[in-house]
Amino acid sequence: MLRWKYSRPLLAALLVALALAPMFTSLPLGKPGLQQTLAVAFIWGALALTYDLLFGFTGLLSFGHALYFATGVYVSCILINHEIVSWWLAAIIATVASGVLAALVGAASLRTTGITFAMVTLAFGEAGHVIVGRNFFNLTGGENGIALNADFVPQFWIGVVNTKYIYWTALLALIITYLVIWWVTESSAGRVFAALRDNEQRVQVLGLDTQKFKLLSFVISGTLAGMLGFVMLIAAGSAAPRFAESSVTIALLLMVVIGGAVTRWGAVLGGIFYSFASTRMQDLTQQESFKSIPEWIGGPIAEPALLLGLIFIFIVMFAPGGLSGAYYRLRMKALARKHS
C-alpha cells in the first residue's frame, strides 16, 4: 500500500487531539452532545473495520454481521442486569460468546460460496433478529429491548456529565480494533486471506485448507464485533432489536464501500462519516430554511438513506475504491507527475 511519510506523525497528532479535546469545555468537543455523537460514530467506524476484514480483506460478502454485534450487546446486558457476573467479566464472556457463535454459523455457511453465502448469512442474521424480538424466557425484552441497569456498571459511565468517559471508551475500542485488524491483516494469515479473495484455487494448490482460513477470518471479525457490542451497550444504555437488524450489516457494507475497502482507514472513515451524517442530516432538515423546499422533494431528502444510497450507487458504479481509493489515485498521479 502506498505510504505517505507524514501519515504516521499526523495520525498520532490527530489521536492526541481527539483524546484531549473533551477536556476543554469551550471547544465543540467539550459538549456532551457532540461527544455522544462521536462516541457512537467511533463504534461504527470500528465495526466497519471488522466488516472490512471479512468483505475487503477476505472477500466474504456476509449479510449477517449484525448477529455477532448484537450478541455482544445482549449477552453483556443480560449478564450485567441479572448480576450474574461483574461488568468486566460480562464484557469478556460476551466477546467470547460472539466468537463461538461466529465459529458455529461460519462453519455451516462457509459450505457455500459467493452469492449463496450472502443469502445464507442473511438468513442466520435475521434469525438472531427474530429471536431477540420475541422475548424468549423474558430475557431480551422483546421489541422494546432492555435498559442497562446503571447500578451494576462503574459510575463514570453514567450521566450526561460523564459523556466524555463514554467518548474515551469508544475511542479506545476503535484503537484496539484497529491495532488487532492491523496485526491480523499484516500477518501471514492475513496474506492468505487476501490470496483467498483474489484466487481461491491458487491457495488450494498450495495445499492450504482454505475453509479454515475463511473461518478464522469470520471468527476474528465476529469476536471483535462482539466486543464492540459491549461498548455500544455502554454508549446507548440499552440493548434493542435494532442492533440485530439486517440493516445494520447493510449499513456496514455501505460504510466500507463509501470509505473504500482494504485500506483499513477507509472503512473507519466511512463508518464515522456514515454515522455522523445519519445523525446530523436529521438536525439539518429541522431548520427553517429547509421548510421552504417543496414537500415532495424535502420529504425524501430528510431521510438520510436517500443521500447515502445515492452516494453508494455512485461509488459502486463510477468510483470503486471509495474515498480512500480516490485518495490513493490522486497520490499516484502526483507521484507520476513528480517523476516525469
Next chain:
Amino acid sequence: MNALSVKDLHVKINESHILHGVSFEVPTNKVTALLGRNGVGKSTTLRTIMGFYEGTGSIELNGKQIIGMPTHKIVQSGVAFVPEDREVFASLTVKENLSLAARSKDSAAAYKFVYDLFPELDTRAAQQAGSLSGGQQQMVAIARALLNKNEILLVDEPTKGLAPKLVTEVAEALTKVAEQSTMLLVEQNLALVKRVAQHVIVMDQGRVVYQGGPENLNDDSWVHQMLGVSGGHK
C-alpha cells in the same frame, strides 16, 4: 483461400500468459487438425476465436475482423462451436436443444441433414438431454452446430471419454460433415485425425510450432517429438 486467419494472437487469463503470438490459417473446405500436448493452449485458442476470452492480435473470418466481437455476433457471422465436454443443456429435451440452436426460420433441410446423420436424435427427441449417454450427448452437440449455415466449424475433442464403438460412430459422422464444410478440429485420437485432416497445425507452450500437410503424422519419430505420444497405431 482461407476461411479463418489468426495472426499474432496473445491471450492472458488471470495474469498468466497462455497464448504467445499464435498465427495460423484454416483453408476453406478442408479439415484442419489443431494438435499438441495437454495444456499447450489448443482449447484456449478455440475459445478465444469464440470470444469467450479477450485476446490481442487478429482473427479474420473470410477477411472480416472478428476479434473483440461479442460471442453471439461471432456465431451469427458463421462460426459454429462444438465444445469440449459437449455442454448440452441437460434439463432441456433433445428437441429443445436443437430448436434453441436453429436460428433461421426455414431449417427443415438442416434438420433432415442432422436426423439423417444421427437418426437416434429423432427417436429420442422428447428425452431430456441430461439422461443421454456421452456419445448421444456428443451427437446433440454436433447437431446443434450443423443446424445453421456456417463458414467454419470449431470442434473441440469430440471423442474424449467415449467408448471405442462410439468413437467410430462419431468419427464417421465427422467424416460426413467434413465433406462439405470447413473445420478446425482439436483431437487427441490420431487415427481419427489421420482419417479426416487435410491440414495440420501443432502447438507447443502457447505457440504454433508446425503448420503444413498431414503426411508427417505417419512418421512415428516426428509424432513422438511433436506430440509426445507414440504413433497412432492403437
Next chain:
Amino acid sequence: MDTFILIGITGIGLGALYFLVASGLSLIYGLMGVLNFAHGSFLTVGAFVGYWVATRLGPETTMTDFILAMIVGGLAAGLFALMIEQLLITRLYDRHIDQALVTVGVSLVVGAVLGGWFGNDLIMFPTPLWFLTAVNVGGAMIPADRIVYIATAVLLLIANWALLKFTRIGLIIRAGVENRNMVNALGINVRRAFSTVFFLGGFAAGVGGVLVSVYSNGVSPLIAGSYLIYGFIVVVIGGMGSVPGSFLAAMLIGVIRQFANYYVTGLGDFVVVILLAGVLLIRPQGLLGKVRA
C-alpha cells in the same frame, strides 16, 4: 381438525406470498447471478401503485377494481425493475458483487423516497368486502383473502410455467439458467433474456406487494422487509433458478411456519432457519436445484 385445516390453508396462503417474491429472485439469480436486494423495492412500488389505483377506482372497491389494482401494480413494478436493470445492472455486467451492492443502494433510495412521501406508518389498503368474509373449506372457516393469495400464486405459477415451456424466450431463459456461455455460443444474445426476467420478476413481486398490503392490513415502505428475507430463504431451499423448486419451498415454509407458530408463538421463524441450515448441510444445491458445474 378445523384448526388443522385453517392453519394449513393460512400457511399455504402465506407460502403463496413468499412464492410471488421468490420466483423472480430465483430466476434473476439463476440466469444472471444477481443477488437482487432491490426486489423488496419492486414489491413496495407495486403495493403503492396498486394502492393508488384502488383508491382512485371508487369509494367501494369491487373485486374487479382489486384485480385491476393488482395488474397495474404488477406492471408498474415490472417496468421499474426493467428500468433498474437497464440503467444499473447491465452496466455492471458480470460484476456480481457490485451488482448486489447497487441493488442494496436502490432499495435504500426507494425506501427513502417512499418514506419521505408517505411516511412509514401503515396506510389502509381498500379491499373488496368479500375479503372480510370466511369461506367454508372442509368444515373450517377460512378467511377469504387467503384464497385470493393462493389462487393468484397458482395462476402466476401456471403462467410462468407456460411461458418458460412454450415460448422461445422461455427456452432461452431455461437454457441460460443452466449455461449462459453456451447460449451465447449458439448465436443468441442472452442479455435479451435478462430484461424479460427482470420484468417478470418485478411483475410477480408487484402483484405480491398488493397482496402483502392486504395481509399486513396496510401499505408502507417497510412491508417488504421480512418477505425479501423469506424470499431469499425460499430460493436457497428450493434451489437457485428453479421456479417449481421455489413454489415447493414457499409452500413448505409457509405451512411449517404457521404450525410452529401455533404451538409456540415465535417458534416459526426459528424452525425455518433450522430447516435452512439442515438443507445446506444435506443438500446444498436446494430441493430442486442442480449441481453447478
